[in-house]
Amino acid sequence: MPHLFAGSLFHRRLPVTAAIVCLCLFGLRIDRVAAGSLPQVELNANAAGPRAIENLTAQAISENYRHAWQNLSEALDSNSSHSLDLYFGGTARAQLGQALAEQERTGLRSRYLNQDHKLEAVFYAPEGDVMELHDTTQCEIQVLDGGKVIHDEQAVLHYVVLMTPAADRWVIRQLQAVHRF
């Protein structure tokens, strides 16, 4: 009887244990996905000029930039460009489209994980029709050939960014990595 009782207890505890393990794994997975797909963006708008940046504009820039990078990382990971049209235009959109086509051609994929963007607005045009920002990004970059990771690094990258207002959002028109500002 005791062993039956023990067995019964074990059987009653098994689903609970399995559920806890699953939850832990699921939690880790969520953490991983969240870290990979939701970039952190912090904007410093104090140094911008000649036009001052209004609070609502600063919020919109941060939010749109975050979505742009989220879409960009998803696009580079999946080699699918449809999500790029929302937050990229002009030269940036053309270059990224070409980059995806090249990745597809060579069988490569890139992952930008755990992104942390420190944005600094350095120029806001007198009429508010263009803004230049400097982005210092810390992230993990993985390059995959097929399913094999051929490169994995913790990188600090610097980007010069030009954004212009579109109908209901700010769009990245230039995204140019530089060695230093």
Added chain:
Amino acid sequence: MAVICLAVIWPSNPCLAQTVELRVPTAVIAGSRATIATAGTGEATFYVIGPSHSVKRKVRLGQEIQLQPDEVRSAGRYLAILCLEVCQSADFYVTPGDAAGLSFLVHPSRVPVRQSESISGTVFPFDKFHNLLLAPVKVDFRLMAGDADLMSRSVTTQSGVAWFRTHSGKQAGSLQVVAVVKGLSVHRVVQQVASDPCDLRVRAQRTKKGISAETEPVRDCSGNPVPDGTIVSFSETDARGTSTVDAPIKQGVARAQMTASGPAVISAASGVVMGNELRLGAQP
């Protein structure tokens, strides 16, 4: 696995022959050839991932790898990876070439004359591959109304941008706005229009139907004719109260017909400008 580990932690291990080495250039101009040196023996897989281009090819170690101008057209970070049993990587940056195009934004397209700090222009210089030039570049701005120079200013770009802000001129008409970088010029046109009317003068006379009022030719304070279609409001005040007639300027003059038989005061206004007052006696 152990062999790979030994190779990594003990450089003099004979297995070092299995490792690869690559040396990337320190500076590459967009659209020029680039050379990457490799060390080792055997055949490896070489990758380059750039802002708009990816390369994957087999290379023989110990030989130089040439990147063609088309493969490094976009300025930015390039990641070179060389894989044998393990992968080595190094990055390098491609910088923009000479200025080949200007993005020149000028505002507004129409501006009243004599407005303070009312015209602005912003220039971003780009190379022929649409890379933003971040090194300082001198931009010459010129504003010309007819043959007269209204402004001439040199501004050096900072972080890839140069801008100006200035007053509008005194005369209505086309204003040529020019930005020049190393012989490369871009033109924009701003239409300068008359400002608010200045010294609005009205005259009136009795007619059989009432009062006929008209302005003298309406001009701004610089003497430019105010555009046709600008509204002038005529007011007539008599014992019954005040009545107003809005009339557009036609060929420089606004006219209105008002019905009043008793003594009346006639006045006119356009925008924020008030004209003179006329007192007319009763109809005889």
